[in-house]
Amino acid sequence: MLRFNKSLIIIALGASLAACGDSNNNEVVTPPTPEPVSYQFSVEVSNLTAGQPFSPVALIAHNEGNLWQIGESSSAALELMAEGGDNSELLNFASAIATSSGDAPVGPGAQTTLTVTTSSLEELKLSLATMMVNTNDGFTGLNSIDVSALTVDEALTHFTFAYDAGTEANSEAEGSIPGPADGGEGFNEARDDIDLVSMHPGVVSQQDGLSGSTLNSEHKFDNPLAKIVITRTQ
Amino acid sequence: MKASTLSLAAIAVLASQSVMAAELELKLTNLTQGIHFTPILITAHNNEEHLFEVAMPASTALQTMAEGGNLDPLVAQATAAGSDMAANPAAGLLAPTTSTMTTLMTTDGNDYLSVTAMLLPTNDGFVGLDSWKIPTEAGTYTVYLNGYDAGTEANDELVVAGSGAPGTPGIPAAPGGNAGTGGAGLTSTESNTNVHIHAGNLGDDDLSAGASDLSNTVHRWLNPVAKLTVTVK
Numbered sequence: 001m002l003r004f005n006k007s008l009i010i011i012a013l014g015a016s017l018a019a020c021g022d023s024n025n026n027e028v029v030t031p032p033t034p035e036p037v038s039y040q041f042s043v044e045v046s047n048l049t050a051g052q053p054f055s056p057v058a059l060i061a062h063n064e065g066n067l068w069q070i071g072e073s074s075s076a077a078l079e080l081m082a083e084g085g086d087n088s089e090l091l092n093f094a095s096a097i098a099t100s101s102g103d104a105p106v107g108p109g110a111q112t113t114l115t116v117t118t119s120s121l122e123e124l125k126l127s128l129a130t131m132m133v134n135t136n137d138g139f140t141g142l143n144s145i146d147v148s149a150l151t152v153d154e155a156l157t158h159f160t161f162a163y164d165a166g167t168e169a170n171s172e173a174e175g176s177i178p179g180p181a182d183g184g185e186g187f188n189e190a191r192d193d194i195d196l197v198s199m200h201p202g203v204v205s206q207q208d209g210l211s212g213s214t215l216n217s218e219h220k221f222d223n224p225l226a227k228i229v230i231t232r233t234q
Numbered sequence: 235m236k237a238s239t240l241s242l243a244a245i246a247v248l249a250s251q252s253v254m255a256a257e258l259e260l261k262l263t264n265l266t267q268g269i270h271f272t273p274i275l276i277t278a279h280n281n282e283e284h285l286f287e288v289a290m291p292a293s294t295a296l297q298t299m300a301e302g303g304n305l306d307p308l309v310a311q312a313t314a315a316g317s318d319m320a321a322n323p324a325a326g327l328l329a330p331t332t333s334t335m336t337t338l339m340t341t342d343g344n345d346y347l348s349v350t351a352m353l354l355p356t357n358d359g360f361v362g363l364d365s366w367k368i369p370t371e372a373g374t375y376t377v378y379l380n381g382y383d384a385g386t387e388a389n390d391e392l393v394v395a396g397s398g399a400p401g402t403p404g405i406p407a408a409p410g411g412n413a414g415t416g417g418a419g420l421t422s423t424e425s426n427t428n429v430h431i432h433a434g435n436l437g438d439d440d441l442s443a444g445a446s447d448l449s450n451t452v453h454r455w456l457n458p459v460a461k462l463t464v465t466v467k
Contacts (some may be wrong), residue, residue, distance in 0.1 A: 070263055070461075071331035162456065164267050166331075170451045196331045198267035201454040204436075209450050210439050223456050 030073030040234035041126065041147060043172050044225040045102075046111045048159075049220035052132040053199060054140070054226070055085025056102040061115045063123040065095040066143050068197045071093025074165040076189075078129070078197075082139040082165035084178050097124075105133065106149060109115040117234075120160060124148045136172065137165040137193070142224040148151045150232040159224035160201035169193045172204060172213035182214045252338040256340045256368055259465040262349065263432060266459050268452040270351040270409040271335055271361060272303030273322035275312070278340040278368065279421055283315045286346040286362055289354045289428050292384040294400065296350070296429075300360045300384035302398025303352040310425075312348065318344050327354070327409055340368065349379060349462060355408035358387040359432045361460045378458035383424075385434040390419040391435065391446035405447070412452050414441025431457070 009051065016133050020083075047054050058081065060067070067090065068078050077089035089206035091099045100114045118124060125148075140160045166168070178186035204210040207217045236247060239366075258278070265273050267313035277285060285308060286296045306323060312319050324335035328351070346365040353359040358424045362382045383389070389401060394404030405413075421438060437450030 011451070031368055071333060161458075168268070172451070194267060194330070198331045199265040199456065199458075201267050201452075202452045202456045204437075204439075204454070209436065212439070 019205050024073045029182075034154065037119060038234060039121050039232065040115060041150075042113055042115050042231050042233050044111060044113045044229040044231075045106060045130070045206075047106045048224060048226055049108050049132065049221045051106060052134050052221055052225075055081065055131040055133050056087055057103060057112065057130045058087035058090045058112060059097040059116055060091065060096050061116050061118050062093065062095040062125050062127065062144075063097065063205050065093070066131055067093065067127045067141065068143060068163065070197055070199070073195050073198060074167050074197055077092070079137070079167045080187050081129060082131050082137045083084065083168050083188065085133050087186060088128060088130070090189055095151045102120040106130070115233075121148050127176040128228065130208070130226075132162065132179055132221065132225065134181040134219045135179075135200070135203060136170045136176055137168040139163050139165060142228055144165055144228065147230060147232065150230070152234065153195070155229055155231040157216050158229060158230070160226045161223050162202070162221060162225050164193075164198050164200040166196045166198060167191045169203075171213050172210055174214040176216045177214060180193075181219055184214075186196060240316050254421055255342055255467050256367070256370075257467040258308040258338045259335070259368055259467065260323075260334045260338060261333055261463040262328070263461040263463075264328045264330055265461055266455045266457070268330055268410055268412070269356075269455055269459065270327045270354045271324070271460070272299075272327060272401040273307070273333065273355060274324055274328060274349065274351040275299070275308055275363070276320040276323065276336070276338060276347065276349050277303050277312045277317040278319070278338055278344040279312065279317040279346055279348065280343050281346060281365070283312070283317060283346075285350045285366055286382070286384075286429050288364070288430065291427060292386050292429055296340070297400045299350055300352055300358040301400050301402070302385055304354065304398065306393040308350065308425055316341075316344070347464065353381055353432075353459065354393070355405045355413055355453060356432070356435060357391070357403075357405055358390045362385060363462060367463060368464070369466055372383075372410070372466050374463060377462040377464065379454060379460040379462060381432040381434075381459045383430050385424060385427045388422050388424045388430070389433075390421060390435065391448050392417050393447045394418050396403060408448070410452070412449060414444075414447045414449065416443045417447040418443075418445050420445045
């Protein structure tokens with residue numbers, strides 16, 4: 001143990017001599033070992049709907065930007081997620097510092113917890129998105145929630161709204177919905193709706209007057225869609 | 235000495251004004267996918283005034299706005315009450331997903347903010363905010379607004395040109411151009427004749443017949459229908 005320490009000092013001395021190039025300086029400088037700083041957040045997502053499973057949740061830590069904006073066109077990455085539940089492109093968000101993805105869909109009434117770790121709190125935002133899979137292009141989530149002021153064990157609770165990516169008409173037609181209600185097509189690059197993100201007008205369903213709909217009354221939803229609890233754990 | 239006393243006095247006056255009056259920056263976003271807002275009225279008023287109140291009958295002025303989008307009687311009412319107002323900040327309709335911005339200087343005592351605009355196409359639906367207390371602390375605040383029903387006209391969901399006058403059945407216009415014709419009419423009665431949360435458009439999937447002229451995949455909405463961002467300077 002003693003020997004080990006000695007050799008360490010010799011190595012450190014040699015390094016400091018080599019670094020400063022000053023042969024008269026015999027002080028042993030112990031470099032300060034920086035505390036490894038990391039900040040961790042757990043994000044609990046509860047699916048509040050009657051019959052809309054959520055696609056694997058995408059959680060993104062970032063300093064700037066938005067995953068979507070009401071009144072703007074969806075990014076291709078958002079469209080991919082909102083039409084087919086595939087969050088892989090969304091997780092490549094250009095301003096992302098750290099990301100996390102749920103490993104499975106979250107069923108109605110179910111809950112999941114994701115974790116994300118960052119090395120700085122400055123200007124830190126969290127965003128989250130998931131598709132209601134028994135819709136054409138409906139999604140929910142949180143856009144750029146500031147978590148920079150959260151202390152350890154402090155939590156923020158949010159209830160989310162339903163959004164419409166505006167990239168696929170809400171036909172509810174057989175073959176157009178990727179979720180278990182239909183098992184139809186997910187992403188299709190054609191954009192045949194208003195091509196602007198808005199709040200979702202809701203699912204109509206066959207029983208409520210859309211004769212070509214493959215959905216039924218249990219697929220209807222109202223706001224809010226999800227309960228999200230963000231807790232800083234470290 | 236005299237000058238410094240004067241400037242102190244001036245500062246005191248400014249400070250007391252900033253407590254009671256406010257400079258507001260306002261941004262209103264239509265969150266819906268398929269509903270237009272008619273000209274918007276935003277007022278700052280005292281705690282006695284209202285543009286509307288839930289569970290109370292609509293005033294004739296509110297009815298005129300909610301059935302046809304005509305703001306004039308509400309503006310006259312607000313003017314008479316000494317309210318501060320931003321009338322028609324979007325200079326016409328506010329289309330789905332779009333926003334309008336305006337500023338409002340409030341005077342002493344006008345500490346409450348209210349908003350109305352008709353929802354098209356509806357019979358007497360409107361987006362509303364009643365008497366939101368304006369914060370005294372500078373900052374940016376977000377308020378979500380719901381869709382209300384004035385309770386003054388049966389929701390027959392029939393688009394009838396020229397039906398915007400109070401008491402005339404029908405929806406005066408569907409600005410998105412995506413409504414139908416030939417509907418039989420959903421209903422001719424309205425049991426709740428007080429202002430209430432709108433039950434939503436029903437619509438149907440037949441644009442040339444059916445009960446409603448509205449489309450059930452285009453003209454429905456879920457609350458909230460608007461987002462108001464208020465920056466208190």
